[in-house]
Amino acid sequence: MMDMSWISWIGLTALSIIALLYWRLTQTFNYWTKRNLKGPKPYPFAGTNLYTFIKCMPLVELDWYKKFGSLYGTFNKSDPVLKVAKPELIKTILVKDFHLFSDRVYRPAPHEVLDKNLFVSSPLLTFANSRYYSGCKCSPFYAFYIELLKNLLELLHARDRKEVNVKDLHGNFTMDVIARCAKRWFRLWNSVNGEKQWGFGYEFLLNIKSGTDEKAHQFFLKTTQHVLRQRKAEQNNHKKYNDFIQLLVDAENHKEELHDENDVNEAHHVNEGAEELEMERKTLSANFLNKQLTESEIMAQGWIIFIAGYETTATTLTFCSYELALNPSVQERLYEEVEAAVDADGEISYEDLAKLPFLDAVLSETLRKYPPVIKLQRKAMADYKLGDTGIQLFKGQDVEIPVYAIHHSEEYYGVGLFK
Numbered sequence: 001m002m003d004m005s006w007i008s009w010i011g012l013t014a015l016s017i018i019a020l021l022y023w024r025l026t027q028t029f030n031y032w033t034k035r036n037l038k039g040p041k042p043y044p045f046a047g048t049n050l051y052t053f054i055k056c057m058p059l060v061e062l063d064w065y066k067k068f069g070s071l072y073g074t075f076n077k078s079d080p081v082l083k084v085a086k087p088e089l090i091k092t093i094l095v096k097d098f099h100l101f102s103d104r105v106y107r108p109a110p111h112e113v114l115d116k117n118l119f120v121s122s123p124l125l126t127f128a129n130s131r132y133y134s135g136c137k138c139s140p141f142y143a144f145y146i147e148l149l150k151n152l153l154e155l156l157h158a159r160d161r162k163e164v165n166v167k168d169l170h171g172n173f174t175m176d177v178i179a180r181c182a183k184r185w186f187r188l189w190n191s192v193n194g195e196k197q198w199g200f201g202y203e204f205l206l207n208i209k210s211g212t213d214e215k216a217h218q219f220f221l222k223t224t225q226h227v228l229r230q231r232k233a234e235q236n237n238h239k240k241y242n243d244f245i246q247l248l249v250d251a252e253n254h255k256e257e258l259h260d261e262n263d264v265n266e267a268h269h270v271n272e273g274a275e276e277l278e279m280e281r282k283t284l285s286a287n288f289l290n291k292q293l294t295e296s297e298i299m300a301q302g303w304i305i306f307i308a309g310y311e312t313t314a315t316t317l318t319f320c321s322y323e324l325a326l327n328p329s330v331q332e333r334l335y336e337e338v339e340a341a342v343d344a345d346g347e348i349s350y351e352d353l354a355k356l357p358f359l360d361a362v363l364s365e366t367l368r369k370y371p372p373v374i375k376l377q378r379k380a381m382a383d384y385k386l387g388d389t390g391i392q393l394f395k396g397q398d399v400e401i402p403v404y405a406i407h408h409s410e411e412y413y414g415v416g417l418f419k
Helices: 002-026 057-068 087-096 123-134 139-159 166-182 200-210 214-233 244-252 263-270 274-283 286-290 295-326 328-341 350-354 357-369 403-407
Strands: 071-076 079-084 376-379 384-386 391-393 398-401
Touching: 057 071, 057 403, 079 087, 087 376, 087 384, 087 398, 139 166, 166 295, 214 244, 214 295, 244 295, 295 328, 295 357, 328 357
Parallel strands: 079 398
Antiparallel strands: 071 079, 376 398, 384 391
């Protein structure tokens, strides 16, 4: 009898702990139901993240969009997350009231320097980076693009119509462009007769992406630090460089210009109008303008330029090539537009290239069908009433915009067409 009593007591205690734990993990799961908002069923520990373990995230996002509409609720573990796919509400969040949603979902990196990169940084550092990136233009680097593009064309001609791996080709080219424009360190891209000769930097990059080798991190961080200190030491010699590091050095010394008369060529494709400029003014106002980037923060941005810029650009170029091969009429029309803009010397200026409408349309449609980012994540920086939806967001609540699902909406774009 005594043994049974102890067994019963232990069993009752275990059940109580399990029940308490279950309640703790699920107590917020009626959050969206109480607000008359639909969404996928959440599960303990994972919330609605469990679905992405069963099916790939883009298709999960698309399924939810089709089933629950353009406004629904999900859960990151036990935290309620609002999904917004209505264009007018997206514009409110990302343009009109962006200063209230400028903070990304903060996921600290387990590294004293990398934790300061733009994608995981605090609101203050995000504002400071936005200030510097606003002055970053493509035109000063155009000569680099042309030089590297000529190298690419020479390689293709040398192969004499032999088969190539397009992803590898675009990946090598992208890495070369980033290396030249970010810090002008070294040339990584080289591929002759079908043999990959990545250079020492690419091996480090692969290790960085896996997050397993501190030597890989230190390679890029120390190189950035060396270049940065060299630039600062040369300031009195009035030596000038056209690259990303120099932009940050100039910004640190209050030499940057956020806008000039040539910005129309830089921003025509993002529709930068009165609302967008007002958003930028609000976002970059107040005390955030006084924030200066430290050396370690600049080093972190140099690192993220390689990581964020490589795969996204290489993949987009690869998908663009794929779609042009599938759609020869589009390929021919694009060729004719570019040929018409080339001068007698076979050259095309940056200003003319930036204004080619069909080229812009082809790249935009590629990004529409194959977005590098599945969803955008933002965090409310204050309590916020979302339009006329009746939904009140609390400070610190996550908001997600399902980019892939919107881009594949039959309502807006039809079914599977490249147009």
